[in-house]
Amino acid sequence: MIFNKTLSVAALALIIAAGSADAQVKKRAPKPSPKSKPVPAALQIAGKALPVDPNVLIGKLPNGLTYYIRHNEQPQNRAELYLVNKAGSILETDAQQGLAHFTEHMAFNGTRDFPKNELVNYLQKSGVKFGADLNAYTSFDETVYQLPLPTDSAAVFEKGFNILANWAGYVTFDATEIDKERGVVLEEERMRGKNAQERLSLQTLPVLLNNSRYASRLPIGKEEILKSFTPETIKGFYSDWYRPDMQAVVAVGDFDVQRVLELIKKNFSGLKNPAAEKPRPEYNVAPSPGTVVKIATDKEFPYTMAQIVVKHPQVIVKTEQGYMQNVRNTLFNYMLNQRLAELQQKPDPAFLYARTTYGPMLGKLDAFSSIVVAKSGGLEQAFKTVVAETERARKFGFTLTEFERAKQAALAGMQNAYYEKNKTNSASYVREYQQNFLTGEAIPGIEFEFNYYVSNINKITLEQMNALAGKFISDQNRVIIVEGPEKDKDQLPDEKTVLSWVNTAGANLTPYVDNVTSKPLMEKAPEAGKIVAEAQDEALGTTLLTLSNGVKVILKPTEFKNDQILINGYSFGGTSLASDNDYMAASLAASIIGSSGISEFNQGQLDKMLAGKTVNVSPYITDYSQGIRASSSLQDLETAMQLIYLYFTSPRKDADIWQGNINQTKSILATRNLVPGSVYQDTLSAVLSNYNFRGMPATVERLNSASLDKAFSFYKDRFADASGFTFVLVGSFNADLIRPMLNTYLGSLPSTNKKETYKNLGIHPAPGQINKTVYKGIDDKANVQLIYSGNYTFNEANNIQMDALEEVLNIKLVERLREQESGIYAPGVKANYTKNPEGRYTVTIAFTCAAANVDKLVAATLDEINKIKQKGAEPGDIQKFVAEEARSTQVQLKQNVSWLGLLLSASQNGEDPDAILTHVKNLDQITVQSTKETANKYLNNTNMAKVILMPEKK
Known part of the structure; x- marks a missing residue:
């Protein structure tokens, strides 16, 4: 299950991304825009309300549950069913911190109609893969369950609504299951956290979020509470906030809408709101006067970076005026980031990475956010460069050529969406309806949006765009955060210095010059072949x-x-x-x-x-x-x-691009050894390449030996x-x-008929047992990888058996290491096999756990492998794999990207591409005996590498 554990301020600055464009028009002198304070706290832009997409059926049951139903045939014979709850970690009491997320876990560990793990077991046998398809997430303001199902099986599809209803009101919270799940949730926190970014977030979020409730209600909660809360405490959260008047069912897919409406009424009408219903409190992040500066460091953080966040009241797009303002914001983001991208192409860029954007934040806020990652010792230059670009836009505005390109890019994106309106994936509609339920954001539909866009985008003026920088930029309600390695603490600026950088960055600026060309890409077509x-x-x-x-x-x-x-x-x-x-x-x-x-x-x-x-x-x-x-x-x-x-x-050949890339790579390499995960990956690369330098990370010395x-x-x-x-x-x-x-x-491309091919350099793990332990990191966090490898005969029959072995291993390790041992969050099992340059395979088993549990969990893993080698896979696990593989193959055969991969692979490997047509039929080759033989052949403990990352010895 996914949860938004911490809100990285870096993520806040990366919310909106745009494409690319151009036009050849006359330039016009831009006008400056004034600096201004943040906009007043009016959260809505007045005007004509946007319509509601007529293709979605929206309604409410008498108990208050909202539903969204839409027929959509992409993909065919599939549906996306979601349960959306307006209940997240923000609603937890002090004693419940972490229990919104824990509730999400318990929904998969026992409900009225699906005791213990029967729900997951049932769905896997129906072809729904746990984690990849069946999943959920918990955030500050919502908890969302996702259930993609086949619709060509009426029994499975209709059972899906029963499952959603069980999540909505019938989770049992068995005390034994709660105790087993405590370790799983703690291991999820360990896997996703226990790192420099988490530690820095704990320092910076209270500042960014002005010590609001959002800063003290991270969805993962507190370890001491997760270890000790009583069943009554979590049941209290569930009964208070999992109630129909705060829930929505979203169903989009290849089905009959009226039948789905009947199923929703049948399964959800019995849900009741609490007798003494608690009003749902609304929380926000209060504004703060002036500018707050926070300097934070961590021993394992490899970069020096700065973030400037100017907070504004949130605007929910509900009206035509609000929609057009959102379009203007998108154009603004695009143009400013195009300028930053140009700076990145210089021979010695002032920064490793930079991004500026206006978009959604948390706590009913939007934000104008800039983020810049500096080279070692180059924070001042990087910081001032990014601030100067926003100030250049404020002082001089944008050029008409930039503006026209931005509009063309926006129109191209909207046109693409319109062209694909009957081929849009169901999940895209679900996300729109989810936001409509949670925030009230309008859902006018692509027909309206396209026509409105085309009719109105050219009404946006350059003067309007040039006024935005002045609206977004302010020295009020502003937070500036500087993060860096602890070893560079003495070199980082203090608050006074940071503020001086902001105030002086715009000195001696000149207007932006848009370097455009009117030449065509090619003057004339080449002489055609045939x-x-x-x-x-x-x-x-x-x-x-x-x-x-x-x-x-x-x-x-x-x-x-x-x-x-x-x-x-x-x-x-x-x-x-x-x-x-x-x-x-x-x-x-x-x-x-x-x-x-x-x-x-x-x-x-x-x-x-x-x-x-x-x-x-x-x-x-x-x-x-x-x-x-x-x-x-x-x-x-x-x-x-x-x-x-x-x-x-x-x-x-561009010497500037070459030098810029070399300089940036050297800067990254200079601090790579601070990060435990990077050091660990370097060791893995060395082992998997048998220490061949081609398989190992780059070094400064090797970079110096290269030339453009x-x-x-x-x-x-x-x-x-x-x-x-x-x-x-x-x-x-x-x-x-x-x-x-x-x-x-293509027919005119140069041809010399060399008939050359690759050289087999023999880069692969050495045979025999390999044991490597890396000691790096200050947290109690261990990473384990067991890698089996050897020679392989690449063909369809063997490949199917390897795929089956991968999934069977995954199922057994989830059962053993997660459910039984409560020692990990999720194993990673991957079987790779190649034909070129020679037939080779690897089976990799990876997991994260507490350092003290490494030996125990490795032993448990080997025990599960040994069981398969002795007895073969259980028939039920084979059934799960066959069902999942058959369902996923049906979907893939309706996707361009899958066909591209299939045809490419068949060509490269000299295989019959028609084999894909019999792939599902060939799944009956997987038997208990075949899995036993495959495990014995490929999971040979005498030919295994065990590579472990352990925290530093104290």
Whole structure:
């Protein structure tokens, strides 16, 4: 289960993100906007109310329970059922701290109709995966349960409403189950917390949230209460706040709406509100005059960062005026962050990361938040740079070219959503209705939003946009937080210094200059190649084309999305063909070239040229292959094809991008050893690569050995010969209509017919038993990984057995380590198998626990593995895997991204792609005996690495 344990101030500054755009229009001199105080505490913008989407049925039962029901066929034969409670940790008494979240856990550990773990057991056998599908979360103001179900089984689907009703009013809180779950909840806290970010949050949240109730009601609660509360205490929270007048059922999916309404009435009408009903108190974060500065440090925090948060009263979008203000806010965020992105492309950027945004916060607040992560010793420069950009926007405003690009980006996003209106995933609607219930946020529907957007976005003026910075920026109700490593404590600024930085950052500013170009991406199309061979696969609906330059193209037209095309083109080779001396440069080549623009255009110009287009193209180089990933709308497919062509033929060498990336990587490496998890991961990488330097983290020395010339030369070599490339295209296109485009841009790629492939460098774990323990960290937190590895014969029959073994192991370890031992929150079990460069497998078992429990839990893990090796999997566990795999396969076969992966994998591994059509049928090959044989073959304790992170010895 997920819970919002702490609200990272970094997260507050990263709430809204935008895309990219451009336009060629005349520039106009911007006007300055004045500084102002925060807006008054009027929480709503007056005006005409937004309509309610007519496609959703909203109502209330006599007991006050609200329902939202919508028919939606994406994905087919599936439904999303949610129970939303307006009850979170903010409602806990002092004695109940942590029990809102604990209540969520207990809903899965015994209800009236599902004693103990029967609910999870039933759903798993119905194909619902615990954790991945079946889940819940607890936050400050709400607790939400999610239940995705198949609708092609009436019994399972209808049972889902009974399950929601059991959560809503019939959790039993068995004392024995409570005691067993205490350890699980504490282990969840250990896994998600017990780190530098948690410790810093405990220092900074009281300041950020002005010592409000939000600062003292973190959803995880307090350890001493979790260990000792009585059943009566948690039952008190449940009976007070889990009641129908504070609950909503949200049902969206491929079903009959009236039948669902009947099921809701049948299952939820019997729920009753308490006789002595408590009014739900409303809490907020009171404003504070002036600016509060907080400096916080931690021994294990690797960065120096600053956050500036100007708090404003929350605005809930309910009216047309409020909607348009929200659009303006989004445009503002986009334009300001585009400027910060340009600064990041300099040869020596002033910061490692920066983001500024206006958006939702907590406690009925919105916030204008800036966050900046500095290089070592560079906090002042980083801080002033980010403040200066917001001040530049306040003083001089935005340019008309920036404004037009932002509108194009916004329109492109809205247009995409509109085009996909009948292919939108049900979960997207659920989130909208959930917010409507919790906050009253309007749900006008995509039809209204699209038409309103198109009709009104051009009514927004540049003057309105330029006034926003003055509205958002203020020295009142402002919090500035500086966080850094404890070792740098003496170098961090004091409050007076921080305030002086803010006040002087805007000195000597000049207006922003928008560097745009009117040139086209390509002056003329290349000389086209032609199709020389063609083969159809009627079963899969695919076409294999061979072009005159040797390039192969696999086409799979689909109707899963109305306007989405996914592309991946690859050939073998990768960094395996680089010499040891050139490996560092080779490993950086694709990311550097992919960030350097294309042809004669730098990255900033390229981003602006792609204004309002739905297109994304990036080159990649892995250990054993190189290629291009891309996605686009049908309208922008030619732009995607042009970019693919240019990444082959006209990659751009940008010394500024190279130097900026090298400097930033060195800065990150300088403090990497402060973080226990990073040190642990470095050890794991060393073990899994048998200490081959290619599998280990970069070092400053190795970075110094790399050069842009080497990286650029390696990149050009990898893309000099397209004859070995295979491109897979999946999505909403007509295969016949796009052939000329394929001939023009793929058929014209350079071809030398090298017929090269990768080198097998033999990088994998050494055979035998390996035991490594890393001692790092001040908290009682241990990470354990058991890694089995060896040779493997890659084929469909073996792969199915390995997948089954993975899930059976996961089920058994949840039962043993979580439910029985109460020693972990969730195990991570992953079976990986590859054919290239050679047949190899790894089975990794990972978990987090208390240091004192490591040996006991490792022994319990090995005991469960031994049981499977001796007796095979239990039939019930096999049934769960088969049901889950069958359901997930049905969903995947209706997704473009899944088909892209399937066709790509079949091509790379020389497998029959038609095998996917018999995959579900082949699941009957999994038996008790087959799981026993698979476990004995692959879980060999004499060929296992055990790598453990333990806290530092005291």
